[in-house]
Amino acid sequence: MFRIRTINKISSDGLDLFPRDLYEVASDLPNPDAILVRSDSLHGIEFPQTLKAIARAGAGVNNIPVAQCSERGVVVFNTPGGNANAVxxxxxxxxxxxxxxxxxxxxxxxxxxxxxxxVPELVEKGKGRFTGPEIRGKTIGVIGLGAVGVMVANDAAALGMKVIGYDPYISVEAAWNLSRHIERAETLEGLLARADYVTLHVPLSDTTKGLLDAEKFRIMKKGARIINLARGGLVNEAEIIEALVSEKLGVYVTDFPTAELLACPRTICIPHLGASTPEAEDNCAAMAVHQLMEFLESGNIKNSVNFPRCRLEQRAPCRLLVVNRNIPNMVGQITTILAGAGINITDLINHHRDEYAYNIIDTEQRLPPGVREQLEKVEGIIRVRTIEQIE
Incomplete structure (x- = not known):
């Protein structure tokens, strides 16, 4: 029986996917195998030794202490694309x-x-104060062509806009879904110089923080409009306010209001509504549940932010899962220990991501007493888990 602790209200469309004969799900469970969370912060919470995974029903994971989880071999999942249509x-x-x-x-x-x-007469007299340009025929630059960016680019093209996309790390899957009418920008600066509108769809990281700043604003057309529903930190706030006040930029629409932005007349501040639809909550919850179930029952990893994607179809009765630091000779030490215990390996996969590696090892026999402890003593191994095939 796997124990799942829920934090926040999680959509029943997701929770109902857990088979009740195999999972116990509640908000107050002690010693859970996994945590399912939406927006509440987990920073500062002491995790039990039983915890194997955390799933965030959403894309961002800044409410989860990812580095701490990695050090303990706790896999952190998110649900990219689950709220893509809403955004x-x-x-x-x-x-x-x-x-x-x-x-x-x-x-x-x-x-x-x-x-x-x-009222009718006043409306007719005053409506001229509220004119604005059509978007058809205008150029929009889409920065980031992931799940959301591709959908935005395709729909903007369908609305008659000229669309330029920029993403040096675009995935093969995203490229397949991108309309042939989308022009590819070689550089970010090239996109900014041509765009009447710019919309951001990239994650916030050390390399993207302050991606749009005074230097980039100088490149842009006078009166250009910027939309940021991704993360507030992607734009240098003080410098965009200066560009708006000087009328270098026309409008800034953001899903991340601050007092300073609210005081600036050329901003439209939305109260972080990007994923606030019942459909998005249902989709994200269902994705998170599926990912937790696959990990807990088979050890397979998909959409983790701290460990590599790793999947192996289980054909043998027993499975060994090992989390280790990405250092030389780890696989050799693991297989040597198993061979010494007379364990026959039927299949093995090892993938790494940055500082950490993950191994799925299928065997014909259960681990004899003492072998797991022997593995856990190897320098560099963080966590060892075993699974027997569920009929």
Missing amino acids: KELTIAALLLASRTILEGIAWVRSLKEKADE
């Missing part, structure tokens, strides 16, 4: 809000509510 739709809405002065017009009309019969 894409909000991006299209942001694109239109950035172009047409819709919000200002709505606010002005509401201010007329005491004018009674005068």
